[in-house]
Amino acid sequence: MTYSRDMAVRKIVEMTDERVSKVLIFMAGMEAEHRIHEQQTRKEPHKPPKQTSWFI
Numbered sequence: 001m002t003y004s005r006d007m008a009v010r011k012i013v014e015m016t017d018e019r020v021s022k023v024l025i026f027m028a029g030m031e032a033e034h035r036i037h038e039q040q041t042r043k044e045p046h047k048p049p050k051q052t053s054w055f056i
Helices: 002-014 017-043
Strands: none
Touching: none
8 A cells, every 4th residue: 555655646746736736626526426425325225326427
């Protein structure tokens, strides 16, 4: 895990500020989607969460 973390840090340091911002926004969107699915699952446990595709 340390190796993967070190590799990720190295890659991030090499990125431009704009690229880092875009990655952080993307990650925040993924986290928000995950939380929405968790909330929907708690409200409607008999329905599976809707699958979305990031790659269309």
